Amino acid sequence: MTYALELQHVKKNFEHFTLQDISLALPRGYILGLIGENGAGKSTIIKLLLNLLHSDGGQIEVLGIPAETFSAQRNEQIGVVMDERGLPEMLNLRQVNRIMEDLYSSWDSDTFYSLTTRFGLPEKSKIKTYSRGMKMKLSIAVALSHNAQLLILDEATNGLDPVVRDELLDLFLEFMQDENHAILMASHITSDLEKVCDHIAYIHEGRIELNMEKDQLLEDYAVFKGSEEQLAEIPEDAVLRVRRHQFGLEALVKRNEVHAAAALERPTLESIMLFFNKGTRQ
């Protein structure tokens, strides 16, 4: 199996935050979703992958090349979207096209204009007149117009309305029609990731708490709702996290280890994230 990106035991120390022993791999043909609360370390991982930050340990490879080694050829094959900023806002779409034509040897103006037309982006207006959604669409059009094999998206759907988000998710799925392609998507809009991702990695306080196939994650885990007495009947090893509230409790449990009669619900990525974030071990 060839990986689009791979992190092995990566560490990064800041004054008030440490990214600890991160190991992740994204095979080609897959979409990996990175979830976690604000400040959990998602953007730090992306910055390490893009060599915007330098790691304090471990190995990082992007498209088979160490992240800290500059490679124009590798960067040609990566499309990056980091929130809506990056492109100077006094430029218009035509000027962006001319600049990118100079920078990317594989820049495809036809693809760029076909995407911007599809997105309804005005050609002559300056980017600063665009809405947040339009700016994001422009960044995505740039990322998809140079035959990239890997998309790295950091909060690419944040702050966008559901219609635009759905449109963009469809576009990402179109991109994945080629089995050599791969996407890394960091977001705290877990519903978006639930729609498109194959793998999910959950990061909490700089550590990876969960890293598995999305379907397996949602099938293997379940949400139990009941009382303390009912919880006591569930084997201790089967209970991952418990959240107690005024009217009872909820627990994230391993579905196969819980008695069939217990009332279990299918979890969502959001509920799993909340269990790990707010819940206790017992």
Next chain:
Amino acid sequence: MRGLLRKDILMMKDGIGIYLIFIILYSLFSFFSGAPDIAATIVILVMIMLPFNTLSYDELYQWDRYVLTLPVSRRQIIRSKYVFALLVSGAALLFYAAMDLLLGGDLREIMRGCLPTIIGGLVTIALAFPCILKWGQKGRLLIVLFCGVAGGIIGVLGIVTEYGGGLEIAVSEGVMVTESVVLLGALLISLLALLISYKISCKIYEKKQF
């Protein structure tokens, strides 16, 4: 690198309007008063401002972070900034020369009027670029200090050319050099300073994290 230069030129086009008004007004004033130095000073001040403006815009729109994800190396990014500064300096020099020739001046007058300010501008850029790359906004505060240094250089060169006896001045005991040599020597030194500054900026930028 062409794309990076194109980006800076296109960005500059957006904010050039207000500068152009100043340049045109002062050019007209220079033209009618027969003193090209006034317009030259404004043009050269604009020349100093523009490369700094591109750095500010890069930071404002987070292009400085985004550009590192494109197929250009950190060294190419820095090189493009220095090349841009040289291109703008060249354009300012040409503008001044055209203005001076239009007013019936000659090559020596062009050198006397224009080179000290160009040299001051290049020295300011050479000193300030590494500081801005290293410290961002805080580094920008040092521009004021560096402008002071540049102002001193301009002043000294101005005195040299003004009171140098027209063609010859004594720079040390027994050695006579023409003012042209002083000015060209100073220009070469400022270019050398720019080269050293470029090397330092490359080193700073290689290590910079975003």
